[in-house]
Amino acid sequence: MDFVDSGLYRDITDYAHDTPTWIQHTAEIGTEAGLLVFVALFVAGWWRARRADTRAFAIAVLAPLATAVAYVCSEVLKSGVTEERPCRAVAGAAPSLAECPPHGDWSFPSNHATIAGASALALVLVRRVLVRLTAPLALLTAFSRVFVGVHYPHDVAAGLLLGAVLAFAVVRLGTRPATRLATALRASSAPAARWLTGPGPEPVAGRPVPPYATHRRR
Template sequence: MNYSIFQFLNNLAEHYDWIDDLMEIFAQDIVWIMLAVLVWLWFTGKEANQKLVFFSFLSASVALLIASLIISPEVNHARPFVEHQVHQLIPHAADASFPSDHATLAFSIAFSLLWVKRKLGVVMLGLAVLTGIARVYVGVHYPGDIVGAMALSLSTSLIVFLVRGYLDSIPLFFIRIYRKITSRILHVHDK
């Protein structure tokens, strides 16, 4: 089933250049848009937004560490282009594919926002889904790699959300440092 869904999505590639170009952008660049949203939230200066950014980064970092240090080496699943003839639209190393790092990052951000800012979280979840579909379309991941990334991200972000009250002093420390630096910069600029 994993391969059948992969074949269906990947066989759509190389028929229309504009769709291929769009999917390449979705596969590689949506995560940068998502990260830019986090940067924007941080620079709103609102403590609640800054804590949300911190916990989003924490969720993503923990999920990516679990993926790269534990799951990926243990599962060691080959990428589609290693095992099959595929329409590979973007270059990629022939390393382990499960779970997808791009999808792990995208879903970690999306779920972290979803718990606190529903509307923005839904938009980000849509972007994460687009990232996952595009990673399959361009031939570098199986659907199972995306589902695994989604499950890992959901678990990690939910755990971080549930324990965030115990960790509050950590983001508050970074927020205080940020505010001291920005107030000094503004004070120097005013002179």
């Protein structure tokens, strides 16, 4: 079955085969490694937010959760659409650089692109300056899925959009309850809860000490 962008898919995969071998290998590795970079950024964001105010900490914790929600929604959508992978469906296309996923591992939308789009947007909500890193990384991750031959361009475009929209919605809707929960955990007497949420910001002279900070100093 050919889609409107099947010709673009052929052009990209043909170009991929004309690139130097090191670029092909980098793309094969990078298509998975990009997601690991997002994981590292989530961990760094959580660690940094342990010394931030409670709302900032709540958003940092919601970021990976929002990405997980986007991934689950992507999987549900895949099961409903059941689009065959282009590495099997597009006649005359160059062989995929990556192993073509088995039948039943559907193509639309791209899970990698969905995760990349959700991660990029969620991390920007954690810290806006990260857009300089997360936006290019998300685009490269999405493009790599077409480059290695396992997705159509429309698969990755839809994945990026789906991930970004869902991540934004989950973070915005979850910020208030997550902030209340984080406040309670920071005031907890349980060492594990206090370590997980961190001490919060250092008190500023002349300003009242937050309740959770007072509790910890007793």
